[in-house]
Amino acid sequence: MSLPGRLVKQIEIKSDGDVFHELFSSRPHHIPAISPTHVQGCDLQKGNWGTVGSVLFWNYTRDGNQEVIKVIIEAIDEEKKSVTFKTTEGDLKQLYKKLLVTLHVDTKGQSNLVTWTLDYEKVNESVPDPNSVMELAQKVTKDIEAHHLK
Structure with a gap:
């Protein structure tokens, strides 16, 4: 039985949308210094920063728990300012057979819109939707917005 789902959240930011996109597409290893409460590490395990097919290993805190996740950069679209990460290993794989995280930035002058999309498939019916991942x-x-507005 397949248990797919999708969560989408849009967040308006006042910081530079191009810089936001670049941070996730090419410099995710800078995120732990910007958001240390939520992300403690991002290491490159295979490939090169900012390259499709590269493998990243993240240490983060979700719901007060230290967790890890390994992802492959599945797509980077510089024109559309989007990045897609596919989960391959880690704590969330116990809950979701499939988890794709896509970040898209719409830049419009002083105001920019960040859209997070989570496409997932639960391992069983008792698994909650990944609302805590979206949070x-x-x-x-x-945190990134506040850092760039300093």
Whole structure:
């Protein structure tokens, strides 16, 4: 039985949308310094920073728990300012057979819109939707915005 789902959240930011996109597409290893409460590490395990097919290993805190995740950069679209990460290993794989995280930034002058999309498939019916993952994405987004507005 397949249990797919999708969560989408849009967040308006006042910081530079191009810089936001670049941070996730090419410099994710800078995020722990910007949002240390939520992300403690991002290491390159294979490939090169900012390259499709590269493998990243993240240490983060979700719901007060230290967790890890390994992802492959599945797509980077510089024109559309989007990045897609596919989960391959880690704590969330116990809950979701599939988890794709896509970040898209619409830049419009002083105001920019960050859209997070989570496409997932639960391992069983008792697994909750990944709302806590979306909450984490929102917190990191706000930390990055605050950092760039300093």
